[in-house]
Amino acid sequence: MEAGSGYCGALLLLAFAATVACNRSDPPRDDLRLYVFDCGRIQLDSVRMFGLADEDTDVRELSVPCYVIEHPDGRLLWDGGLPSSLASTPGWQRDGVGGAIRLDRPLAEQLAALNLGMDAFDYVAFSHMHFDHVGVANELRGGTLLIQRAEHDAAFAAGATAPGFDPKLYEGLRAARIQLLDGDHDVFGDGRVRIIAAPGHTPGHQVLLVRLAETGPVLLSGDLYHFAASRELRRVPPFNADGDQTIASMQRVEDLLKETGGALWIEHELAHFERLKKAPEHYR
Numbered sequence: 001m002e003a004g005s006g007y008c009g010a011l012l013l014l015a016f017a018a019t020v021a022c023n024r025s026d027p028p029r030d031d032l033r034l035y036v037f038d039c040g041r042i043q044l045d046s047v048r049m050f051g052l053a054d055e056d057t058d059v060r061e062l063s064v065p066c067y068v069i070e071h072p073d074g075r076l077l078w079d080g081g082l083p084s085s086l087a088s089t090p091g092w093q094r095d096g097v098g099g100a101i102r103l104d105r106p107l108a109e110q111l112a113a114l115n116l117g118m119d120a121f122d123y124v125a126f127s128h129m130h131f132d133h134v135g136v137a138n139e140l141r142g143g144t145l146l147i148q149r150a151e152h153d154a155a156f157a158a159g160a161t162a163p164g165f166d167p168k169l170y171e172g173l174r175a176a177r178i179q180l181l182d183g184d185h186d187v188f189g190d191g192r193v194r195i196i197a198a199p200g201h202t203p204g205h206q207v208l209l210v211r212l213a214e215t216g217p218v219l220l221s222g223d224l225y226h227f228a229a230s231r232e233l234r235r236v237p238p239f240n241a242d243g244d245q246t247i248a249s250m251q252r253v254e255d256l257l258k259e260t261g262g263a264l265w266i267e268h269e270l271a272h273f274e275r276l277k278k279a280p281e282h283y284r
Contacts, residue, residue, distance in 0.1 A: 031070075032072075034282060036276050038273075040064035041270075044098065063273035079133045087105060125195060149182050162203065164202070200244075219256070225266050226268045230266075
């Protein structure tokens with residue numbers, strides 16, 4: 001009787017465990033998630049300003065994404081898209097430098113789908129401080145800014161003159177908690193979310209490596225490349241802060257991709273961006 005009772009009890013425990021496993025719909029508490037948001041579009045008359053000939057690619061429209069990384073130990077916003085004020089004017093708006101820009105929904109509105117506000121981030125990091133990557137900077141509240149020292153020095157210097165830097169777009173970050181970086185940085189300390197220094201496009205340009213359990217490693221490119229053709233041809237925009245540094249960063253990132261088996265997500269590559277799941281769906 002005792003042996004039979006033990007056998008039956010074990011079966012009951014196994015059945016209960018199977019039922020719990022089958023009915024579990026929420027991800028594990030230690031799940032790492034990557035959310036993708038549409039934070040604008042850029043339309044180009046020509047690609048020559050990016051070091052390409054117009055014959056090198058037929059792409060004339062770029063995506064402008066934002067990303068949220070959910071980690072058990074905190075939440076990171078990576079890149080901030082176009083300025084939210086653009087959404088108040090529907091459709092395309094000429095940008096004065098050979099193209100047009102548009103933003104249909106500000107990030108704050110999209111975050112509501114996740115029940116998040118602009119004060120929900122423990123950490124904030126921008127690949128660099130150009131206008132199409134820091135559009136929500138002045139709206140953020142409470143997070144620690146993770147920025148390369150060289151980028152900080154260029155962006156917040158009196159009368160900042162770095163090409164593409166507009167201090168008015170990120171002036172609010174002066175009052176934020178700031179952690180200056182001098183190279184690579186493990187955001188949460190477990191190797192799963194790593195900022196990788198990749199200077200050249202700007203003095204402190206950086207990319208982000210996210211090691212997802214199911215999707216695998218994903219590297220968010222910032223503006224290391226603007227087009228797939230930029231990567232294939234190793235072309236450097238003439239407005240980059242340092243061309244030689246850019247080439248070195250390209251090689252370093254390519255080596256890292258080989259080492260990790262990671263996928264490179266060129267942030268501005270619209271064809272790739274349109275295939276991605278958008279929040280509230282996510283990658284894990």
